[in-house]
Amino acid sequence: MSSTGAHAGEIKRGGLSRIVDLLGSGLVQVVMILIGLFWLVPTLGLLVVSLRDETVNAAEGWWTVFTKPADLTFQAYSSLLATGFTSSFWNTVLITVPTTILVIGIAAMAAYAFAWMDFPGRDLLFLIVVGLLIVPIQIALIPIASLYGGLGIFGSIPGVVLFHVAFGLPFAIFLLRNFFVGIPASLLEAARMDGAPEWKIFARVVFPLGKPAIASLGIFQFLWVWNDMLIALVFADTESQPMTKALQSEMRQFGTNVDILAPGAFLSLIIPLVLFFAFQRYFVQGMMAGSVK
């Protein structure tokens, strides 16, 4: 009798705690869904606003789209692309792609030297690179503006690219060097023993083995440059301006310019978003390598 009683009590306790668990996890689910919505809704709002007519946007909130989806139109996009916005899109590409390639190439060479070559001052120089990691970009705006003025490349795409490359290098060297030092020494030593020249070891052994880190770096670098506004604001002119600067110049009349700003902003973020979803693994890895102890 007493044993069955204890048994029953056990079952009861188990059931109770299961109910508590279920309620708790149900609550967690609800909270997480709400948080997820909180993070999704702002971007969704931008998308809907960009897909609606100016007059509809002026009259009602974007959430009414759920009751009348027929209001959606690509009108704002086609009229935006009919203006000069396409040229700023290509400027963004022309700034971003060369910067990414240059940063990877130059940083990989330096990182290889730091990781696998001996030379006087190596440790000190690398510590300087570590120190330069968080130098605020503001420090270089005025000096480089006057330098570019002297060189005659102020307002040109090469000027913007070089600025990006220089400020991308500390992180790039840091990330790649830390990856390269993990490459098994035996592989390099075998190559050196065979008398392979350094540039060949770099190109045939280290670079291919470093692909995962290079991919992380590439995606990061691409996104930073694609998304930059400050450098473009200072060093690009209306001919060479990327999308961020072109959109910024429309901000003054925010209320009346929503039909330019919303599709423009969405176009500017669609490529980073696609890249992010495609390469999120590398994105996260690069972030971890740069931050986590």
Next chain:
Amino acid sequence: MTDQVRGPQGPPSDDSSQDSSRSGPATGPSPELTTPATTQEPATPPTPQEPATPSTSPEPATPSTSQEPAIPELATAGPAAPTAVKGRRRRLGPSPTLAYVFLLPAAILLGVWVVYPIIYSIVRSLSGPQPSDFVGLGNYMTIFSDASMLTTIRNNLIWVVIAPILVTTLGLIFAVLTERIRWSTAFKLIVFMPMAVSLMAAGVIFRLVYEQDPDKGVANAILTSVGDTFSSSQGYPDARPREGDAVRAEGGGVVATGQPALIPIVGIKAGTLPESAQPAKAGASGAVWFDFTPGGGGRNGEIDPNERGLPGMTVEAVQGGNVVATATTADDGSFAFEGVSGAYEVRLPQSNFTARYGGLSWLGPTFITPAIIGAFVWVWAGFAMVLIAAGLAAIPRDALEAARIDGATEWQVFRKITVPLLSPVLLVVFVTMIINTLKVFDLVFIIAPASVQDEAMVLALEMWRVSFGGGGNQGMGSAIAIFLLILVLPFMIMNIRRFRREDT
């Protein structure tokens, strides 16, 4: 979002022990790639608690907290490798000259674009608008005495105090909660996504969110609908009673006598009469209506055929100073009290005549900085969450289990074990956020409308404005830039020291 503002450049706390987890030399340079690849795929739900990070790699030897590289090859990699190995490498390796050739492009770029500007800026900050007018430390004096500069510094202080704590706390909460849901990969992607978006686009997104009009801005739409749930009153600002023998204004509201009580209201603006309003009709206890006949005519104080009732008014029956019943007017303005007997006064409380709650003016001078911090948190919480989740995954499960078996509650386990074990990661996130808040630029520039930009001003934006955005004083701009550099200097030194400690 300049290279320096965004992403992991922040605290470069990586080190060679991290290398071991990243590169896993024993099995080739990229063993971790396969594991995150699978944990990342939404199609493989069986590992929901494994965040999409390299340190979740199942190899036991690769938690990111491991202090000593276990693999011998790694030891040779660091600068402080054993001399025997070093010697061997030097014998086989290239000459220093070749090393300098490899370093040359990077050295030129860093020298000209980063190091030289620091020196130039120091010199330039000692002059006024023209490089020739030397002002000594005058620009720095201005930073600490000028009223608008002090506002700027105050704003940066608000940013530095609030934003990193918010981001780190939210990141921690999200990271812990994602361990309890099956769709954690989807959740992480959603919260992490703003990291890929330009701060410019994020600014446009939040300009839309913060629109003042509750019919356009989603923030105020939510606030007002919550507000409306708690106060049902329709709200007729500026409306007033047409006073007569039986009706008088009192204490911001209206008091009327007579049964049924007919309460004529005037002074309603054209747009505020709800569309649902029907032609007025007296109910059992009375009516509240708009005593105005469109196009003229009609008698004052009486319900005329073209006059409409006022829906949604709160009506109270008062006996001897106590409210004994309340009712709300119908679409035709009629109302009826239930269960009231004897003589009573009818009162329309003041709440009927205050404006409907319209939400906050997010982009006004008072709320602008908190509003922009909200956008910042939206952008960065995912970064914090992913880093902290990776740290969480590296915590040995048996430590937690042992504590639970010993009878610790979940909260105790969290407070006494999880958080202390996570503290290195939390510190990294926190420091990254401090650096990012010091450099915040794009979000303020885009979200703050021109009219309140002065109230929202921060150092990085002021530096740009003063030097390029119409200020025309590059001496002052240089001083602000140097000031920013000095502010991040402690973190720079911290990074170098940590790197030296861990790399040797």
